[in-house]
Amino acid sequence: MTAARRNANNTPMTGPAIETEGLTKDYTTGFWLAKKKRSLDNLTMQVERGEVFGFLGPNGAGKTTTIKLLMGLTFPSAGTARILGRPVSDVGMHNEIGYLPEQPYFYDYLTACELLDYFARFHGYGAAERRERVERMLKKVGLETAGKIQLRKYSKGMLQRVGVAQAILHDPQVVILDEPMSGLDPLGRREVRDIILELKRAGRTVLFSTHILGDAEMLCDRVGVIAGGKLRGVGAPKEIVGVQSHGMEILFEPGSGAGAAGILEKAVRMGERYRIEVAEGELYGAIEQLRAAGAKILSVVQVRQTLEDYFLELIGAEQARTSAVEVGEK
Amino acid sequence: MKRAGIVAWNTFREAVRDRVLYNLVFFALLMIAAALLVGQISIGIEQIVIVTLGLSAISLIGILMAVFIGVGLVSKEMEKRTLYALLAKPVRRWEFLLGKFAGLALTLAVNTAAMATGLAGAMWLVQGSLRAEDAAVLVAVYFILLKLAIVVSLALLFSCFTTPLLSTLFTAGLYVAGVFAPEIRAIGKVTGNAALDAVAMGFSYLLPNFDNFNVIAAAAHRRAIPGMLVAQNTLYAAVYCAIALTGATMIFSRRNLK
Numbered sequence: 001m002t003a004a005r006r007n008a009n010n011t012p013m014t015g016p017a018i019e020t021e022g023l024t025k026d027y028t029t030g031f032w033l034a035k036k037k038r039s040l041d042n043l044t045m046q047v048e049r050g051e052v053f054g055f056l057g058p059n060g061a062g063k064t065t066t067i068k069l070l071m072g073l074t075f076p077s078a079g080t081a082r083i084l085g086r087p088v089s090d091v092g093m094h095n096e097i098g099y100l101p102e103q104p105y106f107y108d109y110l111t112a113c114e115l116l117d118y119f120a121r122f123h124g125y126g127a128a129e130r131r132e133r134v135e136r137m138l139k140k141v142g143l144e145t146a147g148k149i150q151l152r153k154y155s156k157g158m159l160q161r162v163g164v165a166q167a168i169l170h171d172p173q174v175v176i177l178d179e180p181m182s183g184l185d186p187l188g189r190r191e192v193r194d195i196i197l198e199l200k201r202a203g204r205t206v207l208f209s210t211h212i213l214g215d216a217e218m219l220c221d222r223v224g225v226i227a228g229g230k231l232r233g234v235g236a237p238k239e240i241v242g243v244q245s246h247g248m249e250i251l252f253e254p255g256s257g258a259g260a261a262g263i264l265e266k267a268v269r270m271g272e273r274y275r276i277e278v279a280e281g282e283l284y285g286a287i288e289q290l291r292a293a294g295a296k297i298l299s300v301v302q303v304r305q306t307l308e309d310y311f312l313e314l315i316g317a318e319q320a321r322t323s324a325v326e327v328g329e330k
Numbered sequence: 331m332k333r334a335g336i337v338a339w340n341t342f343r344e345a346v347r348d349r350v351l352y353n354l355v356f357f358a359l360l361m362i363a364a365a366l367l368v369g370q371i372s373i374g375i376e377q378i379v380i381v382t383l384g385l386s387a388i389s390l391i392g393i394l395m396a397v398f399i400g401v402g403l404v405s406k407e408m409e410k411r412t413l414y415a416l417l418a419k420p421v422r423r424w425e426f427l428l429g430k431f432a433g434l435a436l437t438l439a440v441n442t443a444a445m446a447t448g449l450a451g452a453m454w455l456v457q458g459s460l461r462a463e464d465a466a467v468l469v470a471v472y473f474i475l476l477k478l479a480i481v482v483s484l485a486l487l488f489s490c491f492t493t494p495l496l497s498t499l500f501t502a503g504l505y506v507a508g509v510f511a512p513e514i515r516a517i518g519k520v521t522g523n524a525a526l527d528a529v530a531m532g533f534s535y536l537l538p539n540f541d542n543f544n545v546i547a548a549a550a551h552r553r554a555i556p557g558m559l560v561a562q563n564t565l566y567a568a569v570y571c572a573i574a575l576t577g578a579t580m581i582f583s584r585r586n587l588k
Contacts, residue, residue, distance in 0.1 A: 027586075071418050074586040091422050099418035105410050107340070109347035121336045122419040166415055 015085050017174050017205035018047040018070065022079035025065050025229075039065040041229040042079070047207050047222075052200050054216035054237075055209040057226040063209035064102050066226070067178050070207075071099050083174055095123060098172035102179045102209075104163035108152035112143055112162050115151065116169055123170045137165040142191055156183040164192060168199070175199055177208035181215055193219060246303040248283045250276050255294020263293055277303060333421050334429040341403070341433020342440075350399065350437065353391055357445050360387055365452040376456045381550040384449035385470050389546075391445065392438055392478045393505060399437070400485025401497035403430040408587060417587070424579040431486055431575060438478045446471045463552040469560060470549035476567035477543045481505055483574035484538070490582040508540040538570055 023043040026036045040062045047053040057063050068074045070081055072088050081088045084096055106115050113134055120130040138147045141161040151159065160183045167175060180196075181189045196219050199206050210216055216223050217237045224234045252274055254264055267274035274295075278286045283300070290297055345351070364383050368376045404427070407413040416426065449467065454460055484504055488497035507514065515534040518527020542563055545555050 027588075068587065071414075073414060073417060074588070075584070091420055094418060094420040097418065099415065101411060101414040101418075103411075104415060105412055106415065107344065107412055109344055118336070118340055119415070119419055122333055122421055163415070167418075 015049075016046040017049045017051075018045075018053075018081075018083050018207060020045055020066070020070075020079065020081045023066070023069060023076055023081055024078040025062075025069060025074065026077040038229050040069070043226075043231050044079075045224055045231055045234060047205060049205050050200070050203050051221040052196060052206045052208075052219050054220035054223040055207060055226065056211065056213065056216055056223050057209070058211060061227045062229040063226060064178055065229075067099075067102075067176055067207075067209060070176060071097075095170065096173045098167035098170065098175040100160075100163045100167040100175075100177040100180055103156075103182065104159055106151050106159065106162060106166075109150065111148050111150055112138060112154075112165075113147040115162065116166055119166050120169055125170075133169055137169050140168075140195065141165045142188075157185055157188050160184055161188060161191075164195060168195070172204070174205045174207070177206065179210060180208050181210060181212055189215070247277050247279050249299075249301050249303050250278065250283075250286060250290065251298040251300075252276070252290055253296040253298065255290075255296065257292055257294030259289060260293040260295070263289060263295070273298065331425075331428075334425040334432060337416075337421070337426055337429025338432035338436060341430055342436045345399065345434070345437040350395065351441055351444070353395070354441065354444050354448075357387060357391060358448050361448045361452040365455045368456060377453065377552075378550045380452050380456050381449070381467055382546055384445075384452060385467065385474070385546045385549060388442055388445045388449065388471065389474045389477070392442055392474055393481060395441065396434070396438060396478045396481040397485055397498060397501050397505070399434055400482045401489045401494045401501060403434060403486055404489045404582065405494045405497070413587060423583045427486060427490075427575065427578055427582055431482060431571075434482050435479050438482070439475060442471060442475055442478070461552075463554075466545070466549040466552055466555050469555045470545045472560070473543040473545055473563055476563055477540055480538045480540075480567055480570050480574070483571040483578070487574045487578040487581075490578045490585065504537065505540065508538040509544075510541075511537050511539040512541050539566070542566070 020043050023040060024038070025040040026038050029035045029037055043062075043066060055063050055066065065074070069076055070083060070088055072091065083093060086093045107118075110118065116134040116137060117130050120133055125133065134147070135144070138144045141164050143158065143161055143165070146154070146158065151162065154162070160180070164177070164180060167177065177196075180192050184192060193215065196206050196208065208219075220237055222234060222236050225232045251270075252267075253272060254260060254274055263276070264274060267276040276286065287297065287300075361380075361384060364380055368379045368383075404413075407416075413426075417423070446468070449471075450460060450464075453464060453467070481501060485497060485501040488500045492500070511534045514530055514537070517530040518524070521527075542559070545559075548555055
């Protein structure tokens with residue numbers, strides 16, 4: 001590092017929080033381990049400091065593989081990855097990273113308090129600070145009354161909450177969450193969403209994977225869509241869903257005036273009501289036609305592309321079912 | 331090193347919480363029964379019988395624990411994925427392995443110490459007192475502990491690259507072969523085949539030589555155990571464990587966690 005500033009932990013203070021270049025991961029399969037399956041193919045992306053980045057993709061798309069590579073749990077077949085300017089192989093950097101594994105499972109013979117205290121020890125906190133942090137985190141994830149219960153008695157949602165607590169226990173600069181909403185009830189999802197927003201307000205970088213598009217749309221500054229091990233697109237949700245209008249939608253109750261039958265032919269019935277989509281330039285003409293037919297107009301809204309539309313458009317229904325790209329035998 | 335200590339303490343806590351030390355109840359019952367029976371069936375050799383039985387039980391229980399808990403030290407963490415959150419902390423893989431090894435070694439040490447105390451109680455019951463010559467029993471217990479440390483390091487090594495079942499077979503197989511290391515070494519001499527002699531010699535030196543750690547008979551007969559043997563066995567166990575743990579680290583550091 002030349003001109004970039006560094007903090008006390010020798011971490012550069014400038015540049016992207018997470019960057020990957022040509023990151024590729026192949027797994028060997030079969031009895032003789034002669035076949036290779038590519039789980040991640042040439043991933044190049046950047047997550048800027050302080051942003052909430054959503055990693056979207058269907059099951060088996062390569063989201064967890066990417067996160068495991070970032071956490072040093074698996075090793076790349078090709079390419080590089082850096083977090084806060086330091087290579088992911090640098091374990092000392094883990095003081096600056098929080099990680100929630102997918103479907104987390106922890107030592108079930110420990111209580112939540114003991115588990116968090118155990119993890120806090122690795123960050124070098126003294127006994128008083130550990131106690132204070134553990135209490136604060138349990139409160140934050142809504143487990144303050146369950147802290148003394150062994151984890152083997154926890155539900156899946158409670159384990160997920162403990163997982164979130166251990167990920168942010170040491171106030172990390174970068175938080176990587178693999179499917180953080182998985183297994184949570186609506187209240188739990190809201191609490192995790194609030195935690196992510198709180199982290200963002202505190203200037204932390206959050207990368208989280210999800211296949212729940214609503215969460216991504218609500219929380220993310222930018223999203224990356226991955227499928228079949230390849231990055232299909234990156235952008236801000238607002239840019240994706242907020243700019244391009246796909247026409248106008250009119251919701252109405254039919255009348256019996258002139259031309260009513262002609263209009264109903266083009267409309268889609270929704271119980272007692274009908275819905276019709278028209279181009280923006282044809283809106284006023286369509287409204288006049290409906291009024292003439294004696295229809296009662298209930299609402300007129302702009303039809304915009306949703307993140308889900310974008311997602312499906314990028315990956316395609318067929319590709320969504322593909323979990324990995326086979327690259328042939330050795 | 332401090333982080334390895336944190337892992338070690340948690341490994342010990344896991345063993346305690348999983349009621350691993352309940353085997354001590356079985357050992358206590360065995361010792362009480364033996365102490366009551368030997369007085370009636372072995373006139374004049376009560377002490378020899380009780381020491382032989384006690385040390386053999388300590389060794390057998392320790393070996394079973396070292397093998398069956400040892401092979402699960404790494405594989406269980408990977409299977410349950412408890413390792414993921416741990417390795418996301420500033421913990422190096424070698425620190426994790428060293429901690430796991432030290433944690434099980436501590437568990438076995440506590441377990442063995444408790445059993446040795448039980449054996450001392452049984453000896454006191456049979457003899458009416460404990461004598462200075464009985465210190466040989468302590469040395470025998472120490473050798474059993476060294477042996478268990480080697481077995482744990484081997485179990486840990488195998489569990490880094492193969493399944494728990496195969497790790498169990500490999501570790502148990504190496505233990506049995508190690509007990510018979512002198513016999514394996516002698517195969518070439520007995521057959522008179524030079525090539526076989528060279529192979530058998532080479533193989534026997536790779537094996538952990540557990541025969542040197544077996545001083546149960548000497549302890550039972552209150553024969554003094556040479557200080558040189560204590561030093562040699564201590565050094566041998568330290569080097570063997572270091573080699574096995576280095577191998578385990580080299581394999582585990584490159585392993586992808588799926």
